Amino acid sequence: MKALAWHGTGDVRVDNVPDPRIEQPTDAIVRITSTAICGSDLHLYDVLGPFLEEGDILGHEPMGIVEEVGSEAAAHVQVGDRVVIPFNISCGRCFMCDRQRFAQCETTQVREYDTGAALFGYTKLYGQVPGGQAEYLRVPMAHFGPIRVPEGPPDERFLYLSDVLPTSWQAVEYADIPDGGSVTVFGLGPIGQMSSRIAKHRGARVLAVDLVPERLEVARRHGIEVLDLRDHDDVPAEIRERTDGRGTDSVIDAVGLEAHGNPIAAMAQRLVGLLPDAAARKVMQTAGIDRLAALTQSIETVCRGGTISIIGVYGGTADPLNMLQLFDKGVKIAMGQAHVKRWVDDLMPLLSGDGDPLGVEDLCTHRLPLADAPRGYELFKNKEDGAIKVVLQP
Numbered sequence: 001m002k003a004l005a006w007h008g009t010g011d012v013r014v015d016n017v018p019d020p021r022i023e024q025p026t027d028a029i030v031r032i033t034s035t036a037i038c039g040s041d042l043h044l045y046d047v048l049g050p051f052l053e054e055g056d057i058l059g060h061e062p063m064g065i066v067e068e069v070g071s072e073a074a075a076h077v078q079v080g081d082r083v084v085i086p087f088n089i090s091c092g093r094c095f096m097c098d099r100q101r102f103a104q105c106e107t108t109q110v111r112e113y114d115t116g117a118a119l120f121g122y123t124k125l126y127g128q129v130p131g132g133q134a135e136y137l138r139v140p141m142a143h144f145g146p147i148r149v150p151e152g153p154p155d156e157r158f159l160y161l162s163d164v165l166p167t168s169w170q171a172v173e174y175a176d177i178p179d180g181g182s183v184t185v186f187g188l189g190p191i192g193q194m195s196s197r198i199a200k201h202r203g204a205r206v207l208a209v210d211l212v213p214e215r216l217e218v219a220r221r222h223g224i225e226v227l228d229l230r231d232h233d234d235v236p237a238e239i240r241e242r243t244d245g246r247g248t249d250s251v252i253d254a255v256g257l258e259a260h261g262n263p264i265a266a267m268a269q270r271l272v273g274l275l276p277d278a279a280a281r282k283v284m285q286t287a288g289i290d291r292l293a294a295l296t297q298s299i300e301t302v303c304r305g306g307t308i309s310i311i312g313v314y315g316g317t318a319d320p321l322n323m324l325q326l327f328d329k330g331v332k333i334a335m336g337q338a339h340v341k342r343w344v345d346d347l348m349p350l351l352s353g354d355g356d357p358l359g360v361e362d363l364c365t366h367r368l369p370l371a372d373a374p375r376g377y378e379l380f381k382n383k384e385d386g387a388i389k390v391v392l393q394p
């Protein structure tokens with residue numbers, strides 16, 4: 001089959017690789033019909049190279065049709081089912097899964113690196129499981145993971161259940177916005193766009209910050225109050241000005257470790273990328289390599305006693321944080337990988353009706369054949385041609 005494989009920093013290619021096969025009775029094989037590129041894939045493309053091996057298949061936002069089912073998965077999925085595959089691989093029956101902490105599943109946790117549940121297409125840190133930017137995908141834990149969706153509507157109606165929608169839903173839940181309250185969303189990539197729309201749908205006043213004109217424009221079109229980072233020297237001060245001097249009740253950081261505006265950390269990330277893998281892994285696991293601009297601004301923006309929800313990915317162990325301000329303001333912080341399946345029941349009614357209240361069919365800007373995936377990565381990374389979400393169609 002054809003699959004998108006990592007070959008080095010900034011180098012992904014569509015290769016011919018062996019078809020996946022059932023390996024465990026809990027496996028299923030899915031023929032992929034749509035599979036998206038995520039901001040998290042860009043970290044692999046740029047920063048996380050030391051944790052990848054040449055030939056690793058990327059992708060964790062796939063959906064498709066079940067082609068083959070292992071004996072123990074048969075009670076959950078059947079050949080021919082239309083399914084969306086959550087990005088985290090969870091067993092559904094361990095201590096963590098019983099508590100709906102699916103991103104921490106104890107059956108698939110990667111103990112070698114002391115990390116949470118295995119993820120599709122996501123480095124040795126998360127199990128090095130072949131990903132879904134491919135014609136076929138082996139789905140482990142298929143007795144629990146796959147989300148069955150109805151026939152009829154186009155793939156894009158359901159595709160984002162794999163990651164973007166549950167992640168954004170969790171971002172809003174964790175933001176704990178009081179009734180009639182306000183939230184600032186930093187970053188208007190797919191996650192920031194959907195977090196903004198969900199918060200608005202749930203009744204909040206939503207302000208959002210980015211520096212890419214097309215992304216600001218899409219958010220504005222969905223009724224979000226937008227601020228262009230480039231127009232304001234002091235974004236938190238501007239937001240306080242617009243909120244009676246207090247800042248918003250809650251803040252969602254949907255940017256993560258590659259934030260714009262940290263030249264020194266950006267250089268450190270590049271230098272780490274030039275080290276031999278073993279040395280780079282060591283540095284990345286012991287140093288503060290994150291660019292903290294968005295998180296720093298989140299701390300300054302949140303109202304006293306408010307909540308910061310960090311949904312963008314961070315990875316440094318020695319990142320300097322403004323503890324004085326965090327403690328003095330009495331800020332609550334919640335963060336982590338999305339527990340995808342936990343939020344599916346909340347989302348499904350918003351996807352299944354006639355309308356499209358979250359505008360899920362107004363997020364994808366580029367649909368490309370799998371063969372053009374390398375161009376898709378470049379478009380998305382450089383935010384060229386108004387790219388916001390790129391969907392590949394094998």
Ligand SMILES: NC(=O)c1ccc[n+]([C@@H]2O[C@H](COP(=O)([O-])OP(=O)(O)OC[C@H]3O[C@@H](n4cnc5c(N)ncnc54)[C@H](O)[C@@H]3O)[C@@H](O)[C@H]2O)c1
Binds near residue numbers: 211229256293337
């Ligand atoms: N926690 C999870 O489970 C989970 C799941 C999916 C994605 N993510 C993470 O969420 C983040 C966003 O993902 P995405 O797909 O939307 O990616 P993206 O790269 O398209 O979006 C990031 C956006 O932030 C903007 N930005 C950069 N610096 C900024 C700054 N200083 N202030 C304001 N905006 C800034 C960029 O212009 C861009 O539009 C990534 O870190 C991704 O890894 C987390």
Ligand SMILES: [Zn+2]
Binds near residue numbers: 038040163
């Ligand atoms: Zn993703």
Ligand SMILES: [Zn+2]
Binds near residue numbers: 091093094097105106
């Ligand atoms: Zn589990």
